[in-house]
Amino acid sequence: RRMFDEIQNPNAVSWNVIVRRYLEMGDEKEAIFMFFEMIRTNLRPLNFTLSNALVSCSSISALKEGIQIHGVAIKINFDEDEVVSSSLIDMYVKCGDLENAHTIFDLPSAKNLINWTSMVSGYAMCGRTRVARELFNEMPERSVISWNAMLVGYTRFFQWEEALDFVFLMREETKDIDHVTLGLILNVCAGLSDVELGKQVHGFIYRRGFYSNLFVGNALLNMYGKCGNLKSARVWFYQMSHWRDRVSWNALLTSHARHGLSEDAMTIFWEMQWETTPSKFTYGTLLAACANIFALQQGKQIHGFMIRNGYEIDVVVRGALVDMYSK
Known part of the structure; x- marks a missing residue:
């Protein structure tokens, strides 16, 4: 300057x-x-x-x-x-x-292709998926980004059946697929609680060499967790040991807490701290787990740890604290 x-x-x-x-x-x-x-x-x-x-x-x-x-x-x-x-x-x-x-x-x-895709994405991201799909159908050419933009709209607004139909259409019409597409397809499997379809996608990921991509790995972990297949989630989590991150730990912890295994979630939390720093999202999930097993003393320790380390006590965390103390 x-x-x-x-x-x-x-x-x-x-x-x-x-x-x-x-x-x-x-x-x-x-x-x-x-x-x-x-x-x-x-x-x-x-x-x-x-x-x-x-x-x-x-x-x-x-x-x-x-x-x-x-x-x-x-x-x-x-x-x-x-x-x-x-x-x-x-x-x-x-x-x-x-x-x-x-x-x-x-x-x-x-x-042009870029502007078509921008318009599809704009309508899809604000929930106007019908208009987005009409525009998508009129596109003279499409890229993988165009397909992903439409799929994002369906998954963002939990339109799982429409999303699944769109995935099948995509498999028929294009071979163009990337890590974002696979992450979105796994989100669809999680939304439908269809672990069998998720396993098929897992196999496809191995065959195409996407298994070491962190975004895909975390999407797989999230899918197994949301479908309640915690054994597969844990196996995959340990296979990710060389490239997993805080998102991976949060996904494993959340999946156990969501299925009532609050003590296991607490164990995962203590193990997590050897490898990465927990986020405020982690603490919100953990406080809910403490409330489920009436672990007031551990909950107090977590609350104190958050205050000492300057974590933001936002609306979600505050709600989890109220729930824990009231129980």
Whole structure:
């Protein structure tokens, strides 16, 4: 920034570099501020500068500033530029303004694979899965991201039967599959409590070499736990010993607590601390486990540990504490 400030009359390329650098550094507010500083100099921005400013708005849900940047794009005839229109659609989708996103999407220049996928994702993520599916069905081409976007919508809103039908359609129509797809399919198995289907997916994961992917591994652990197959959950957990993380421990602990095995959950908690740091989610689950087995003394120890170590006592944890002490 100091070097930029020393430039007497920065040109459009210099402004683009400074806006992009702030975006890359995660300082989206400053990236947006610098974009508007550029506009105040009456310099015409590059399409990539507009795009970077819009991506910054997307990241922090700055809809008001995004609309103002859209106004700038219209004023300088960049609103139908492919780079700018894609960034505009993405910004409106991520800020929850699907109507404006769809208006831009309807422009002839905007109907590319990225924008189709953004629109499907936007409608799916806000629960309008029927509209999302209509758009998905109209897509002239699809990528694995398009398929995943639709599947996310079904799983996010617990539409398990629709999700399963969609998985079968996916298997018929495409061989394109990634770790995200497999994690979502395992979520569907968990939602339907279909452990047999989950085992088939587990076999597929081994055959395709996805078993060492942490996201897939945790999804498998979660599936076995939610389906009540705790033996398979424990076996898989120990097989994950070289790449498991805090999410893995939480999944194992939660699955035992959910099925009434609160003492086992407590044991898992003590073992967990040798390998990773518990999260506030872990403590919420653990306090509920203490309440189930009337372990007031252990519950008090956990409460004290949280206070001493500065853990946030949020609504969930507070509710678990009230439940434990009242029992």
